[in-house]
Amino acid sequence: MSTSLTSSSDPDAFCRILASSKSLGILTGAGLSAASGIETYRGVDGQWNHTNPFEVASLRAWNENPDRVWTYSHSRRDACLRASPNAAHDALATLSLLSTRKRLLPSLTDPSKPPLYITQNIDGLCRRAIDSIMKTPEAEEMDADEKKLVHERHIEMHGSMYRVVCTQCKCIKWTEENPLAPIFANDTSTRGDEKIPIDQLPRCGGSSWSGSNRYGRCGGLLRPGVVWFGEVPENQGEIIRHLTKVDVLLVIGTSSLVHPAASYAGTVKKNGGTVAVCNLGPTQIDDHADFVFHGPCEKTIPMLFKRLGQINDAQASA
Ligand SMILES: [Zn+2]
Incomplete structure (x- = not known):
């Protein structure tokens, strides 16, 4: 070269x-x-050759399809936690x-x-x-x-895969907990087009959330603390x-x-x-x-x- x-x-x-x-x-x-x-994004074998970034890593995707965004984020996060x-x-x-x-x-x-x-x-x-x-x-x-x-x-x-942000109380948390929601303990790739209900996605206060509405434990939907396409x-x-x-x-x-x-x-x-x-x-x-x-x-x-x-x-x- x-x-x-x-x-x-x-x-x-x-x-x-x-x-x-x-x-x-x-x-x-x-x-x-x-x-x-860790798979790169734009190389010959990069992720964006088989996955449309706007469908899994954009604000629009999040608004339209948070379960797809979380499924993708979970699989990436899982792979990165196993890497050194x-x-x-x-x-x-x-x-x-x-x-x-x-x-x-x-x-x-x-x-x-x-x-x-x-x-x-x-x-x-x-x-x-x-x-x-x-x-x-x-x-x-x-x-x-x-x-x-x-x-x-x-x-x-x-941003980072190990950061989550609550869409409700806005708290920011760093965590290497895996999976972030019990649903991801199973292989979600077999679900096909079946959507994951929003209340089963990662939530503020963790999977043991018991109804408190305090800051950082409010039960709101968590989003990955990463910068998506369309964000600054x-x-x-x-x-x-x-x-x-x-x-x-x-x-x-x-x-x-x-x-x-x-x-x-x-x-x-x-x-x-x-x-x-x-x-x-x-x-x-x-x-x-x-x-x-x-x-x-x-x-x-x-x-x-x-x-x-x-x-x-x-x-x-x-
Ligand atoms: Zn919250």
């Missing part, structure tokens, strides 16, 4: 730029989770540690701040890799504020504000077709920054990127970080 004529695919040249980065940004997409067994972060998630998560940032990114203006880590993924695997790293002995020396910052700098711009992605103001400070943006596993994420690379380039793309195949922004690394992310990212460590270590001992 060829790369663009204007970009480089030289790992050492990119690692030298990463080593001098004052503020790194990371943007990840579905390709990051492909090696974890891969080597690329794990490598990116190591940047949550101050010791790793000092070694890999010695030029950061504020090393106490983890890189801006934006994901379009709703599978929670980036977060789970970070959570694992935060349980290691190296994370023990971090105080509560530093740990909080790690989570604040990680933005799930399309979350934290856009915050993302743009942070992006203006980013001097190197690593775009990983995204076909860069979906706005507004597709425009982030342009924002960084406009501010004189460097953009590197890591993706299995060519993307829409390859021609505008300074570096392009084609190949599986779970190989490319650990390779780049390893090389970055070697280059920095050699520099430090010189």
Whole structure:
């Protein structure tokens, strides 16, 4: 697979730029989770080749057919709960540690701040890799504020499968409970066109709801806490504000077709920054990127970080 004529695919040249980065940004997409067994959306084998996204992941679908949306969401959530972060998630998560940032990114203006880590993924695997790293002995020396910052700098711009929002009392809850409603304990694919009654879909207060109407236990219909087609992605103001400070943006596993994420690379380039793309195949922004690394992310990212460590270590001992 060829790369663009204007970009480089030289790992050492990119690692030298990463080593001098004052503020790194990371943007990840579905390709990051492909090696974890999570189906991508737009690839050759992507979900949107066999499922119409507007019928399962749009506000209109929700209004017309909440049981279809929940059936789809449950099957995706179930698959993601069974999946594990891969080597690329794990490598990116190591940047949550101050010791790793000092070694890999010695030029950061504020090393106490983890890189801006934006994901379009709703599978929670980036977060789970970070959570694992935060349980290691190296994370023990971090105080509560530093740990909080790690989570604040990680933005799930399309929401998360592990979040539900009550359509009635508006409470937001994070949960890995599975299934979210007893009906999904059975194989719902055998139901054919038979609809699931609305009162059997996930409800506020959980399956043990006993008639209380308190906030967070009101019995209202829950919706998946994800951003659907036709809805505005979350934290856009915050993302743009942070992006203006980013001097190197690593775009990983995204076909860069979906706005507004597709425009982030342009924002960084406009501010004189460097953009590197890591993706299995060519993307829409390859021609505008300074570096392009084609190949599986779970190989490319650990390779780049390893090389970055070697280059920095050699520099430090010189
Ligand atoms: Zn409620």
